[in-house]
Amino acid sequence: MTEVYLDNAATTPMSDNVINVITAEMKNDFGNASSTYELGRKARHVVDLARQKAAHAINASESEIIFTSGGSESNNTAIFGTAHSRQNIGKRIITTKIEHPSVLKPMQQLQREGYDVVYLDVDENGRISLADLKEALTPQTILVSIMAVNNEMGTINPLAEIGAIVKPSNAYFHVDAVQGLGNIDLDVEKMNIDLLSTSAHKINGPKFLGFLYERNAINLPPLVYGGEQETKRRAGTENVPGIAGFGEAISEIAAIxxxxxxxxxxxxxxxxxxxxxxxxxxxxxxxxxxxxxxxxxxxxxxxxxxxxxxxxxxxxxxxxxxxxxxxxxxxxxxxxxxxxxxxxxxxxxxxxxxxxxxxxxxxxxxxxxxxxxxxxxxxxxxx
CATH class of the missing domain: 3.90.1150.10 (Aspartate Aminotransferase, domain 1)
Structure with missing residues (x-):
């Protein structure tokens, strides 16, 4: 029986080039990227090259890219990191009712911790009202988290307009771009985005890998503690073959x-x-x-x-x-x-x-x- 796969919003098949890159890295560059000898330096170069590709894809700096285990970890890091490090400013957070569970469940946890979370309504097309967003913003708002593209209906949010509204406030603007990367153009500078989450397996890359863009002016506490990888922002030995494959996947979608x-x-x-x-x-x-x-x-x-x-x-x-x-x-x-x-x-x-x-x-x-x-x-x- 012929199988036709039409569930690419759930995951995508890895491209042949990505598979080849990962395979080559597993064979040739198996060193720990934190080691200082030659094998380690080769692995570090692979990671740095992928970081450069990721930064270029969203118009960011390399120092603003943190490799993670995927979209869920990136979202959790952005949300909990912001909430716990900025509670002296306020405890108000704004999101929407149609976010991914990896955004909504952290929000629910923060509510249990005493945070004031506002869930913006959407119309039948899945769109928020920008007027509602403006009304919900207060000086105590520390985070606005709105996805780039809805994973069930494909609704594209007006990120540039939202970013312009949030920028003058005290809030950081976080975007879950898991469905956005590869499908729409993303520019963190033009869109005034402070934090952005991605996932490799949505763009024909490997599973269990993603990155979090964190604007240089922001210094969130890590979600994962341990070693000093990712400039002390995300502990854990880097998955060098996977990161190499992610970099290749980013290069492929950037060229389209x-x-x-x-x-x-x-x-x-x-x-x-x-x-x-x-x-x-x-x-x-x-x-x-x-x-x-x-x-x-x-x-x-x-x-x-x-x-x-x-x-x-x-x-x-x-x-x-x-x-x-x-x-x-x-x-x-x-x-x-x-x-x-x-x-x-x-x-x-x-x-x-x-x-x-x-x-x-x-x-x-x-x-x-x-x-x-x-x-x-x-x-x-x-x-």
Whole structure:
């Protein structure tokens, strides 16, 4: 059975070049990057080169890049580090209701510690009101944490506008860019971003690796204590092969025009939507598919078909799609993103699937998927 993978928002397959780089590093540069002899110096050079690539991708300085185990650690470091080091200024934090669990759960913990966390509402397209953000900002606000691209609906937040609002305040501006890196252009200077989180496995790199951008003027306490790696900001022996692979993945996505990539994804979305419309099926798009949405994600609601049933039928036919965030897929709770957008009583929260493309997704694969989706939905809706 042919398998078609359309869950790239959950993870992406490693590119051949990344695999080759990691393999070569595992064979040749196995030294500890903290060691001072030649093997250690070679490993250090590999790490430094990847750091340079990461910095260049977001218009940062090399000294502002901290390698971590991934997006979750980067988010936790930014949030807890800011909260605990700046509580003398205030205990107010602003975020949104549709953030990733690695942002929302730290926020919930901080609430238990006595912090005042404001969760901004979103509209049906997953967008916040900038007026609400301005109103929520106070002199006691120490952090604003808003994601670049929503991982379930593809909503792109206006980072430059948000950064301009936050900059005059006392707050740091943190961006979870796990779904943003590789899909949209990111510039921490133009967008006035103070902290930014990424993950390698979302851009065809290795799992369990990411980086946190931390503006030079900021000096957050580490989340992980131990050795003095990452200039004392993140303890633990560096995963040199993985970091090398991450650097290669960053180089590959940096060379791709994000506008052209979005046009490709928009065309793939169109193939699916056109076939569903031609079949006159009962469906709706969750969120938007306009210029302020990342077209690598398409979230669809199919009336009277449960997410689990539709997913299972597609899986049996060899097509991998998601019911929402892969990090919460094992939960019996409905998608918090769809709840925030449409309310707890909406049928959408239990009758929607997420389709997500990657740069290796082909038009042939998407046409095959669209054909199968029409067959499955036609069958299930006519029961």
């Amino acid at each position: 025009d994000k506008g052209q990539l979005q046009k490709k994804y928009q065309k793939l979305q169109g193939i699916i939507l056109n076939q569903l419309e031609e079949a006159q099926l009962d469906f709706q798009v969750n969120g938007g598919i306009k210029e302020y949405d990342s077209h690598h994600i398409l979230n669809l609601f199919f009336n009277d078909i449960s997410t689990t049933l539709l997913q299972t039928n597609l899986d049996l036919a060899g097509f991998a799609v998601s019911g929402g965030s892969a990090c919460t897929a094992g939960s019996i709770e409905p998608s918090h993103v769809l709840v925030a957008c449409f309310g707890k009583k909406s049928p959408r929260i239990n009758e929607s699937i997420r389709i997500s493309f990657g740069r290796f997704t082909t038009e042939k694969e998407v046409r095959a998927f669209a054909n199968q989706l029409v067959k499955v939905v036609s069958k299930l809706q006519n029961k």
